[in-house]
Amino acid sequence: MDWVSWFEAPEYGFARQVLQRGTAALYFIALLSTLNQFPALLGERGLLPVPRYLAGGRRLLRPTLFRWRYSDRLLRVVCWTGMGIAATLVAGLPQLGPPWVPMVAFLALWLLYMSIVNVGQTFYGFGWEILLLEMGFTVAFLGSDQTPPPRTILILLVWLLFRLEFGAGMIKIRGGSEWRNLTALFYHHETQPMPGPLSRQAHLLPRAFHRMEVLGNHAAQLVVPFFLFAPQPLAGIAAGIVVFTQLWLVGSGNFAWLNWSAIVLAFAAVSDPVAHAVLPFLPLDRQAAAAGGQTPLWWLAVVLAVTVLLLVLSYWPIRNLFSSGQLMNASFNRWRLVNTYGAFGTVTRHRVEIVVEGTLDEEPDAPDTAWREYAFKGKPGDVHALPRQWAPYHLRLDWLMWFLPLRTVHEEWFYAFLHKLLDADQPTLRLLHQDPFDGGRPRWVRASSYLYRFASRAEFRETGERWVRMPLYEDIPPLSLPRRHT
Incomplete structure (x- = not known):
């Protein structure tokens, strides 16, 4: 329909596949990590038992399925259920149905994992927890293979990546002098929380290279994110730079799913022609415009309502980005939506x-x-x-x-x-x-x-x-x- 052509983005079919399947894969890993560690850390006999936390006289302001009762058995049911849903999304099965099917699947993942995060106390106080929650909620409204990807949701996912990158860049510029005098990476590879197998080799590179690393980081986080909103192919090139810098971080450290989340989100700015130019074996057919691929009026209304909600909630993160007292990895509402992000405003010099x-x-x-x-x-x-x-x-x-x-x-x-x-x-x-x-x-x-x-x-x-x-x-x-x- 011509009257919804502004809303439909059929040239982003491959991007939707990566966004949906990639986000689901990260949920699977997060829930697997929870299944293996939560009972010992936070379970009935854990280090910080959730039952004691819930009975501590405080009413939880954020939603959780464990508000009235927690047990390790229920926790495992939540994890296995979420992992099952995530596996079907990785396989692309819900995406074969009408758009409400993957929407319900992703919203279920969001609610299940939010239930865990909201009772996880210090063990779930990391920025990538709320990042995954926001990703899951937003990706829920990308639709299915029966309809073209909604352009407004793709823009909101780019906006999420922008906040992730630009927020981290601003935290660094406002943080320790080591970021401004280009010496931060003299120390970071050695003192980061959990080094990887290549961290020592990265640390031993020449100091001139480390200065170039910092300059590259500033460019990737303070300049490149603005080009994610540019027309193609500029947006695709900016996304490629984000992916490249994040892969360097993947190879030189262990930051859970933070870097992989940024890589997945970057595809929201990659159109099918740009993806095909880089990976010629990818088909150029528009998967979202399959037979019967028109946007139903009810789906248009749902997506626009969510778009307005997320735009309204963006007021607080925008204000935070330009505040001299910028918060890092914070939520402004009980549903963990449209958060602010950032890390390593200062770099530890000794381990x-x-x-x-x-x-x-x-x-x-x-x-x-x-x-x-x-x-x-x-x-x-x-x-x-x-x-x-x-x-x-x-x-x-x-x-x-x-x-x-x-x-x-x-x-x-x-x-x-x-x-x-x-x-x-x-x-x-x-x-x-x-x-x-x-x-x-x-x-x-x-x-x-x-x-x-x-x-x-x-x-x-x-x-x-x-x-x-x-x-x-x-x-x-x-x-x-x-x-x-x-």
């Missing part, structure tokens, strides 16, 4: 790691006490070990361990973690890479700070160590459980 150890000896302070170190899956520990690539999978315990020396080791969850180690709690031990006591109970545990830095190439050739570490001080002296009397 301090909390090392957790246990012993079977009776006297923890004796000179010959044999302390054994617990090994984490992603957090640096063993100086010989090559860091692994975990992203887009999210290791929540390891990430929070990075924050401890920046804030305080005297966190409630960390003391709970140490007591779980003393009790040889199996769900907690499964969060680790290696238990030095093979499931047995240590007599004492302690936490100490170490200064870590990447070994130079010469040091690595001589010792085989990828890290050089130096002990600093004992943060938490030896702890023990009360003796059981028989």
